[in-house]
Amino acid sequence: MDLIGIRLFKRNVSILTTLNRCRIFNSVVRWRDQRKLYSYKTLSDSAPTDLTRTHFSLSARGSLFPKSLSQTSRSRRLGICLTEFKSPIQAVPVIIQPTREFHTSGRLKALPAPVIWLVLKPIQKLVAIILGRSIRKWWLALPPNKQQLFREWTWRRRWHLAGAGAGFMFFISLFFLTHLDESPVTGRTRLLVFSRENFLELAQFTSDGYMEEFKESLLPASDPRHQVVEKVVQHIAQRNQDIAEISSVSWTVHVVDGPTVNAFVLPNGEVFIFTAMLEAVADVHQLTFILGHEMAHALIGHAAEQASLSHVVELLSLILLTAIWAICPRDSLAVLGQWIQSKLVQFLFDRPFSRKLEAEADQVGLQLAAKACADVRAGPVFWQQMEISEQLRGEPTIPEWLSTHPSHQNRVRQLDRLVPEALELRGRCDCPALPAADPRVIFSKSVRLILENAKKQEVMEKEENNEKGRAGVMLPLPQTPPVPAQGAPLGGLLASSALPQNSA
Structure with a gap:
């Protein structure tokens, strides 16, 4: 190649290099303009100037490196995503978009697990009934020889069936072991299929329903009764801040104007009284x-604990329900067997467990009241008052084994056993001293005095009735007054009619 050709080649190379550098510079300018445009949209007036102060140097290889990275943390705080610079040789476009420009739709909320279980509960029973009845119809439709063959087939595979049953029990036991939990405050081991978080979601649905039901009878916050309940609830919560389940909940009070002697608290802290x-x-x-x-x-x-036990018992009872509808020869007997099964589950599992939870709530509630510096000796007195009030209203006394709550007498005895321990706990909480007079003793004396006065009043009424009866025997029988003769004096007539008449 001659000298002129070499010079022309070098000149072309120089021109191409210059063009490449211009392209890179133009891309940088376009990026800076784009960045400045987005910064004007999302930041304040001074922000675009700050974000465009970063200086860049172009190396001989054509790669772009920032000299200052001090603006990176600032831009991240403002919610802008920055893409790291790469060499233009890689031909990777740089796209800068502010995160504030993205709008996402709200996340769909699924129904809480307890709600789903309540919906599926009757469906499960219906499926068990249909399955058991179908098995019975299938068995009755078989001829006797096939029934005998099926019995022989079952006997030959009895060990396989026993192994399947053992495996089923193993998985049930494994399910129980993996769903054990420790109860707060008491430390009791319990079974939890539904978590507390599930019931917090369910409590919101329940709270909305109660607010709609009681919206016409809710007392305003300015009512003195509402203010008293509000102060007591907040005082209990403040004095028991060491319990995470109390400090993590926002307690809200709703006072309902109604004749029902009741109060309840939802898991999300909604108090209804x-x-x-x-x-x-x-x-x-x-x-x-x-x-x-x-x-x-x-x-x-x-x-959550009661629903978990009820869920497990219900699933196990479905097997028994299927067997009842499969074994009973007629539908009427199957319906009777199903009713007996439901009553046995109710009286052997549901109600005893409910009474156990009520007794535990009495124990923990007494401790919460003790830490709130209340006179815990007033707890047994309340249930004594409730018992007398029900007797005065003439309400029938229900046996404890038929009720979901312990009897008033058992509650009084249990609380009397727990009062000494609660008093010790109260003494450790820097509470003021209690009066020497025990409310239980005062209440017992008051009741005794009322009963004695009632007996005296009853005796006095009986004596008055007896005296009136004896006086009624001595009084004359009513007689027709004589017709006064003409000219007879009126005074003599009244005097004669008041005297007893002698028989002829």
């Missing part, structure tokens, strides 16, 4: 105990 309950308590100490009892249900998670 009726005005009839406020009239039933004698003082603020009894009110503190009642609210502590209801708050104990919520913090321990009794709703």
Whole structure:
């Protein structure tokens, strides 16, 4: 190649290099303009100037490196995603977009697991009934020889069937072991199929339903009764901040104007109490105990525990229900067997377990009231008052084994056993000293005095009735007054009619 050709080649190479550098510079300018445009959209007036102060140097290889990275953290705080610079040789476009420009739709909320179980519960029963009835119809439709063959086939494979049953029991046991949990405060081991988080979601649905039901009878926040309940609930929560299940919940009070002597607390901290309950308590100490009892249900998670046991018992009873409809020769007998099964489950599992949870809530509620500096001796007095009130209203006494709650007498005895321990706990919480007079003793004396006065009044009424009876025997029988003769004086007539008449 001659000298002129070599010079022309070098000149072309120089021109190409210059063009490449211009392309790179133009890309940088376009990137800077784009970045400045987005910064004007998302930042303040001074922000674009700050973001465009970064200086860049172009190396001989054509790669671009930032000299200052001090703006990176600032831009991240403002919500802008920066893409790291790469060499233009890789031909990777740089796209800068602010995160504030993205809008996503709200996440769909699934129904809580307890709600799904409540919906599927009747469907499961229906499936079990249909399955058992189909098995019975299939068996009755078989001829006797095939029934005998099926019995022989079952006997030959008895060990396989026994192994399948053992495997089923193993998986049930494994399910129980993997769903054991420790109860707060008491430390009792329990079975939890539904978590507390599931019931917090369910509690929101339940709370909305109650608010809609009681919207016409809710007392305003300015009502003195609402203010008293609000102060007691917040005082209990403040004095028990060491319990995570209490400190992590926002407690809200709703006072319902109604004749029902009831109060309940949802797992999400929604407190509902009726005005009839406020009239039933004698003082603020009894009110503190009642609210502590209801708050104990919520913090321990009794709703989730009771639903978990009911769910497991229901699933196991489906096997028995299928067997009942398969074995009973007629549908009427199957319906009777199903009713007997439901009553046995109710009286052997559901109600005893409910009474156990109520007793535990009494124990924990007494501790919450003790830490709130209430007079815990007023707890047994409340249930004694409730027993007398029911007797005066003439309400029938239900045996304890038929009820979901312990009897008033058993509650009084249990609380009397727990009061000394609660008093010790109260003494360790820097509470003021209690009066020497025990409310239980005062209540017993008052009841005794009322009963004695009632007996005296009854005796006096009987004596008065007896005296009236004896006086009625001595009085003359009513007679027709004589017709006065003409000219007879009126005074003599009245005097003669008042005297007893002699028989002829």
